[in-house]
Amino acid sequence: MSTSILTPKGLEGVVAAVSGICFIDGDRGVLAYRGIDIHELADKSTFEETCYLLWFGKLPLRAELNEFKRTLAEERKLDASIINLLRQIPRHALPMDVLRTAVSALAFYDPEEKVNTPEANLHKSYRLTAQIAMIVAAYDRIRKGKNMVEPDRNLSHAGNFLYMLNGEPPSPTAERALDIALILHADHELNASTFAARVTAATQSDMHSAITSAIGTLKGPLHGGANEAVFAILVQIDKNGADPVEYIKGMLAQKKKVPGFGHRVYHTEDPRATHLRRMSKELGQSSGQGKWFEYSRKIEEYINADKKLNANVDFYSASTYHTLGIDVDLFTPIFAVSRVSGWTAHVMEQLSDNRLIRPRAAYQGPAYPQKYVPIEKR
Numbered sequence: 001m002s003t004s005i006l007t008p009k010g011l012e013g014v015v016a017a018v019s020g021i022c023f024i025d026g027d028r029g030v031l032a033y034r035g036i037d038i039h040e041l042a043d044k045s046t047f048e049e050t051c052y053l054l055w056f057g058k059l060p061l062r063a064e065l066n067e068f069k070r071t072l073a074e075e076r077k078l079d080a081s082i083i084n085l086l087r088q089i090p091r092h093a094l095p096m097d098v099l100r101t102a103v104s105a106l107a108f109y110d111p112e113e114k115v116n117t118p119e120a121n122l123h124k125s126y127r128l129t130a131q132i133a134m135i136v137a138a139y140d141r142i143r144k145g146k147n148m149v150e151p152d153r154n155l156s157h158a159g160n161f162l163y164m165l166n167g168e169p170p171s172p173t174a175e176r177a178l179d180i181a182l183i184l185h186a187d188h189e190l191n192a193s194t195f196a197a198r199v200t201a202a203t204q205s206d207m208h209s210a211i212t213s214a215i216g217t218l219k220g221p222l223h224g225g226a227n228e229a230v231f232a233i234l235v236q237i238d239k240n241g242a243d244p245v246e247y248i249k250g251m252l253a254q255k256k257k258v259p260g261f262g263h264r265v266y267h268t269e270d271p272r273a274t275h276l277r278r279m280s281k282e283l284g285q286s287s288g289q290g291k292w293f294e295y296s297r298k299i300e301e302y303i304n305a306d307k308k309l310n311a312n313v314d315f316y317s318a319s320t321y322h323t324l325g326i327d328v329d330l331f332t333p334i335f336a337v338s339r340v341s342g343w344t345a346h347v348m349e350q351l352s353d354n355r356l357i358r359p360r361a362a363y364q365g366p367a368y369p370q371k372y373v374p375i376e377k378r
């Protein structure tokens with residue numbers, strides 16, 4: 001096949017895989033997992049059921065869901081060496097970097113470390129999904145000098161995460177809010193981190209390497225790191241008593257991009273933002289911390305009108321997570337707590353019909369052939 005097509009910068013608009021996992025219509029603002037609209041999933045499903053849907057391609061029967069939840073909860077185990085690793089990491093380390101390193105290290109203790117079969121990869125998907133949530137919660141407690149909390153296998157994935165983070169069972173409101181956030185973040189087609197995971201998997205490397213690649217990719221402020229950057233702005237506005245709109249005007253005047261706005265695929269409202277906006281408002285009101293939503297709303301109204309840009313998934317997740325009492329540098333790791341379900345689904349799909357992903361580059365360097373000049377003559 002000819003390799004002469006130069007694709008747009010950033011692969012914009014390029015269709016690079018066939019996938020049956022996630023459907024997006026960027027013009028209509030539609031997102032669906034396995035054909036089921038995200039609004040329905042956010043209203044009616046749970047993270048565990050969504051995970052089942054992503055991995056198995058259909059909604060589970062009651063018995064299948066119960067078995068799925070039991071298996072996922074049973075995998076709430078971390079080898080003592082991983083906990084030692086978390087204890088040895090410098091306290092200033094960012095949780096996202098800790099997660100990347102710890103997930104890589106998980107491979108050493110995985111009973112199927114060197115097995116790359118569909119069965120082993122499904123087992124690893126359960127394990128990684130359970131363990132990533134545990135690592136994020138455990139490291140936060142370790143860095144704060146608190147005792148680690150043993151997992152509670154009777155709690156939901158969201159409930160157990162909040163329990164291990166805070167040391168007390170969450171309120172039903174907090175548990176459901178996080179559960180919805182996890183559903184909303186679970187998959188998003190060929191986003192940058194999922195693409196990274198698929199590229200790694202396609203070399204016939206292994207699941208842990210693919211998820212480690214994905215975590216490193218999610219970290220960046222143009223991708224999952226945007227939710228932390230959004231909150232940093234809200235804090236600045238609050239600390240300085242600044243007018244939110246004036247603050248944003250100042251950023252735009254300096255040609256800075258406002259985190260939490262714009263999207264490569266959506267040309268209308270990101271359907272995930274609709275739910276996060278509502279949650280940010282409701283949680284803000286019920287916790288007496290409505291100011292974060294108020295600042296956010298003013299910023300959104302201004303950017304909608306002035307730049308014709310819409311809020312994306314990261315904008316209101318910032319104030320939502322803060323109102324749930326979660327530290328800002330855990331926002332992106334929590335994205336990973338959810339997105340691992342989509343990454344693993346994509347790795348399994350990639351391997352079910354694999355071909356090495358190896359594009360070409362259009363060479364624009366010095367014309368060939370150049371002479372090799374010996375070092376003493378340069």
Ligand SMILES: CC(C)(COP(=O)(O)OP(=O)(O)OC[C@H]1O[C@@H](n2cnc3c(N)ncnc32)[C@H](O)[C@@H]1OP(=O)(O)O)[C@@H](O)C(=O)NCCC(=O)NCCS
Nearest residue numbers: 221222223226256257258259260261262263264312313314
């Ligand atoms: C998401 C994002 C990386 C998409 O990037 P992209 O598809 O490459 O789009 P571009 O960066 O080329 O943006 C297109 C135009 O919109 C503007 N724009 C896009 N996002 C913007 C933002 N958040 N703030 C201000 N302007 C923005 C760009 O400056 C550009 O304007 P120009 O044509 O006048 O130069 C980009 O919108 C962004 O950086 N957003 C902020 C980070 C973020 O929230 N990331 C999480 C995504 S879920």
